């Protein structure tokens with residue numbers, strides 16, 4: 018090709034500003050990805066590696082009568098066939114879930130959802146393993162399934178979890194928060210009460226890379242190496258140690274490049290355990306990669322809340338209280354991946370961004386014959402459901418009061434001077450300044466003009482809708498005294514070593530699935546040490562080479578691990594100060610830090626850089642009394658609180674009156690995630706979440722027929738947004754730093770997934786206002802919108 | 815059976831099963847793991863490669879069918895160690911996050927630019943509409959392709975050549 022210099026084309030944002038610290042900067046991980054040199058789990062090839070395939074139940078509820086594996090075992094390429102009975106002899110047939118329930122690794126007694134793991138085959142290649150599955154003969158005694166969540170607690174409902182001692186119904190748990198009596202009192206005195214049934218249907222995170230693992234057990238050393246698609250390698254290692262009885266120091270979990278997670282890769286799935294067993298049984302490395310339909314039918318789903326929302330207000334639009342009752346479908350096993358004291362995740366933030374007098378929630382969770390899961394799909398531990406509920410019900414109130422939805426929100430926002438603000442459900446919002454964020458979104462959208470345009474279009478019979486949502490999230494779990502996963506406190510470790518030449522390596526306990534940690538964390542360290550991020554290598558996703566910590570989900574990497582990275586760098590800086598005091602022969606107190614160097618107060622010419630100091634710290638010369646040498650530190654950061662990002666979203670839709678097709682014409686997102694480390698990466702996170710929102714609001718649902726057959730088991734049935742369904746996103750930001758986070762940053766990875774569905778649904782409902790529509794449940798597919806236009810809106814389940 | 819084809823300009827011959835998919839041939843047999851696999855139903859497009867210069871879903875092509883043809887994968891996008899402007903565009907405009915859809919997206923983008931050196935955002939969206947990205951929300955992918963188009967237009971202008979499609983990579987029609 019003709020090469021004329023290396024000029025970049027004009028008219029594009031310059032994302033390559035080589036900041037020392039925070040700022041726009043191209044990603045350090047991208048050069049390998051654009052060359053096709055990523056290293057995902059399925060890319061791992063080991064000598065002699067075998068392939069594992071799982072036989073799954075074709076029905077939702079059935080007694081297992083018999084399994085005949087003879088023909089499969091006789092297949093010339095098959096090395097092992099394992100059933101639940103085999104696992105029972107190893108005491109591995111059941112494993113704990115992240116919610117202190119148990120889940121079958123392979124069925125021993127009864128199938129509890131369609132797609133459940135029944136047996137596995139290990140063979141010489143992928144195709145042969147699949148062939149052999151066909152040769153396994155299973156006899157089932159089919160039982161009535163429990164599919165309708167509303168009927169799960171009926172006396173006549175078959176009991177799904179008869180494996181649990183004394184279990185006589187399908188009740189999973191009850192949970193409440195807030196003050197029922199106080200809430201009843203504000204509802205009694207309110208001028209206006211609005212209630213609405215709202216369903217957040219079951220959806221699936223469906224990352225482009227499905228789940229999988231390569232297990233390599235070395236029988237001589239008793240050492241297990243497991244490459245796996247996990248967002249939490251350290252937590253997984255500990256759980257494998259507990260489940261399989263392997264000594265923890267002999268387990269190495271490697272989570273290499275991960276092709277998207279979105280919460281799908283937090284739980285331990287039976288397939289991972291099968292891969293480990295497969296390797297132990299055959300003495301060979303074993304690869305298991307699920308196919309797309311296995312991913313959709315068996316791995317962690319999200320949502321599935323049937324809610325009733327009630328809101329009480331004065332006639333002039335002062336919101337007094339919110340009350341909600343939730344029926345939660347947890348599937349066949351309670352596999353919710355949330356801190357154990359939070360069985361409903363952080364749904365307690367359903368009070369939203371508003372200053373209320375009272376709030377109350379009561380939730381009943383039940384078992385059904387569906388796949389387990391519940392917390393996934395960038396939900397920030399159920400904040401998606403909470404924000405959807407409050408932002409939908411506030412819009413219902415606005416309609417009832419004939420008030421502009423923005424005006425109603427502005428009137429009820431928590432005021433800046435009220436922070437830190439304790440909600441009526443006990444959450445302490447760290448900081449926020451809501452009105453400027455809302456106004457910025459209105460400015461970007463041209464809100465008044467849009468309303469004028471809408472009025473004109475309505476007069477012509479055109480269906481244009483404008484939807485608003487405003488959210489506050491609670492992310493960065495969390496303070497270990499309140500939050501743990503199966504007893505493991507949700508703190509994160511970080512280690513930083515500055516090499517003699519001033520280059521550094523930082524080791525994280527969190528793990529990236531595309532969020533760009535190798536860049537962001539290099540920038541955090543670079544900012545604190547005053548060295549270029551290019552000089553900081555980021556190591557993550559390998560339990561042998563990183564400190565302990567709980568992993569990446571719930572937007573916790575920046576709030577928790579980001580705090581750890583900043584503090585460990587400051588610790589190194591403190592050490593550098595001591596070394597510098599020796600070099601400059603002054604007391605450490607007389608030194609002034611100037612991003613990257615220390616100098617004697619009042620004399621910048623004496624500056625010694627971090628690079629000079631690093632060389633000195635490793636050199637042969639004298640060091641200050643008591644300083645052993647090297648320039649490194651490690652830390653475990655236990656955050657004092659969560660961080661509470663917020664945002665204002667405005668969506669504009671056009672609905673075709675003839676086909677009921679919804680087109681998202683514009684979407685404006687203004688986010689406030691406190692201090693912004695890399696604005697380019699933040700914008701990318703927002704864009705991705707907005708696209709999830711379009712998917713959930715308009716397209717995605719995992720539905721079941723009455724026999725429990727999953728109707729969303731392929732990408733032909735489970736529709737994901739393509740470039741054709743989404744607009745060119747318009748984003749903006751405000752900055753309200755977190756007062757307690759070391760650099761003032763808040764999490765942002767899930768903000769848009771949380772905040773966008775209500776904006777889109779509010780827009781569609783607004784478009785359908787001429788038909789008297791006040792609510793319609795997701796997904797707003799043409800047929801469901803068509804029904805709503807005819808006064809026949811119905812819940813999706 | 816035996817199959818021979820050209821992959822990224824190199825002749826390869828292998829003994830394979832007749833039912834082997836091209837995506838598995840590339841990944842498991844040749845070790846070219848830049849091409850990904852993401853679905854059972856030809857919906858995701860993480861597997862897109864070129865067959866005789868045109869993008870195809872390699873999960874929907876038997877390796878045997880590629881016999882005698884020319885295949886190009888993401889590993890063959892850079893020429894003589896120099897990144898293709900599409901690859902640079904994706905880095906410059908944050909057109910990727912997890913990177914899983916990226917090889918397929920870039921192969922389609924390069925093919926589009928070969929046919930249409932100045933595609934509009936809508937034309938770019940349509941070109942990648944058979945492919946799914948769960949991370950980026952597509953806007954940055956559109957920008958990335960526009961970046962590459964603008965870069966190549968600058969190159970052509972600088973070289974003072976008439977504005978005709980520049981075949982910047984081999985293997986294109």
Ligand code: FES
Nearest residue numbers: 852853858859873
């Ligand atoms: S693997 Fe999904 S389209 Fe080819």
Ligand code: FES
Nearest residue numbers: 911915947948949
């Ligand atoms: S970058 Fe992750 S799927 Fe596209």
